Amino acid sequence: MLKKTTIFSLPAILFMTSCIAGRDVSFTPGEVWPDNNGVHINAHGGGVLLHGGKYYWFGEHKTEGTAGNLANVGVHCYSSENLCDWNDEGIALTVLPEGSGSDIEKGCILERPKVIYNKGTGKFVMWFHLEPKGAGYLGARSGVAVADKVTSPYTFLRSVRPNAGHWPLNATEHHKTGPIPSAGQNYGGASLPGDVDSLNLLARDMPGGQMARDMTLFVDDGGEAYHIYSSEDNSTLHIALLTDDYLGHSGIYTRNFPGRFMEAPAMFKRGGKYYLMMSGCTGWAPNRARSAVADDVLGPWTELGDPCIDDVQGTTFDSQSTFILPVESGKDTFIYMGDRWNPDNAIDGRYVWLPVEFEDGRFVLRRQDKWMMNR
Numbered sequence: 001m002l003k004k005t006t007i008f009s010l011p012a013i014l015f016m017t018s019c020i021a022g023r024d025v026s027f028t029p030g031e032v033w034p035d036n037n038g039v040h041i042n043a044h045g046g047g048v049l050l051h052g053g054k055y056y057w058f059g060e061h062k063t064e065g066t067a068g069n070l071a072n073v074g075v076h077c078y079s080s081e082n083l084c085d086w087n088d089e090g091i092a093l094t095v096l097p098e099g100s101g102s103d104i105e106k107g108c109i110l111e112r113p114k115v116i117y118n119k120g121t122g123k124f125v126m127w128f129h130l131e132p133k134g135a136g137y138l139g140a141r142s143g144v145a146v147a148d149k150v151t152s153p154y155t156f157l158r159s160v161r162p163n164a165g166h167w168p169l170n171a172t173e174h175h176k177t178g179p180i181p182s183a184g185q186n187y188g189g190a191s192l193p194g195d196v197d198s199l200n201l202l203a204r205d206m207p208g209g210q211m212a213r214d215m216t217l218f219v220d221d222g223g224e225a226y227h228i229y230s231s232e233d234n235s236t237l238h239i240a241l242l243t244d245d246y247l248g249h250s251g252i253y254t255r256n257f258p259g260r261f262m263e264a265p266a267m268f269k270r271g272g273k274y275y276l277m278m279s280g281c282t283g284w285a286p287n288r289a290r291s292a293v294a295d296d297v298l299g300p301w302t303e304l305g306d307p308c309i310d311d312v313q314g315t316t317f318d319s320q321s322t323f324i325l326p327v328e329s330g331k332d333t334f335i336y337m338g339d340r341w342n343p344d345n346a347i348d349g350r351y352v353w354l355p356v357e358f359e360d361g362r363f364v365l366r367r368q369d370k371w372m373m374n375r
């Protein structure tokens with residue numbers, strides 16, 4: 001039985017009776033967002049899958065205090081038909097018991113889970129950033145789990161460092177044949193002691209696979225799925241085609257934004273163009289957002305700058321991107337999903353969802369304390 005935080009019951013009732021009026025749905029970024037039980041939604045670093053006319057929100061189940069930043073429970077799932085009334089569907093992927101030795105043992109770091117549906121196999125596939133227990137963020141791995149039913153149970157298959165033994169499509173001769181000054185070195189954080197290509201982190205990680213931390217998934221119109229992750233000691237974003245069953249990496253990938261330390265990637269497609277929203281690399285503290293556009297999902301990508309209008313603090317309105325949700329209304333509607341982390345009391349992290357607007361060939365976000373969406 002999961003511990004419920006019930007202090008939110010009263011606002012929950014108020015909120016639940018007020019988030020929908022006629023065909024208008026309202027959002028209150030940064031407030032407590034109660035589920036059908038009056039409990040603040042616990043799905044951080046998440047993403048939303050639309051399946052069979054319903055939205056399914058998957059995210060990190062956090063617990064209280066600083067220890068709550070570790071994965072003590074698993075990945076939580078909620079469902080909704082209107083994007084504001086969310087039903088608790090329980091834990092979709094459960095961490096395995098302490099002492100089990102599993103990569104997803106309780107106390108590991110399991111972040112930014114995303115779920116996609118494979119029409120060919122009929123399976124739901126979840127990928128997430130995984131740091132096996134006890135090694136901080138040194139693992140830089142991706143985990144994959146699979147389910148027959150959208151809500152659960154997801155079975156953990158394995159964790160990997162992607163694309164071992166494969167050069168990206170845009171690798172240079174220098175990567176392939178040049179020296180590897182970074183051999184045997186690990187660099188943390190948001191800087192390197194030199195240029196990423198001179199250090200040749202790519203070649204360093206060829207044998208064991210590429211590092212993969214902050215991540216998202218994107219499914220293109222033809223059903224091809226891509227895994228997008230911060231790699232090469234966070235310095236460079238890789239965009240990698242998954243295999244047809246979505247359970248592995250195809251070996252086809254590109255390096256993007258080398259040396260820009262892009263994190264928190266969220267990708268969407270509109271009018272034949274691909275867009276990315278990303279953050280810089282400052283841990284739980286929010287920073288100024290970045291955005292980019294491309295004609296091909298694998299790039300090349302052109303940076304479009306900070307999509308946030310009048311973000312005077314330069315903090316993405318005190319949030320960090322996790323997903324951009326295409327709303328199934330045929331109305332060209334997209335919602336920015338961000339996290340307002342609370343690393344001191346992880347369970348109390350808040351959600352900042354904002355309408356995505358388009359102007360001058362780019363997408364933009366504006367601060368809103370409350371906004372309405374017509375369904």
Ligand code: GAL
Nearest residue numbers: 111214263264281282283284
């Ligand atoms: C952020 C990242 C989060 C989490 C955090 C830990 O940069 O986006 O998902 O990993 O760092 O400090």
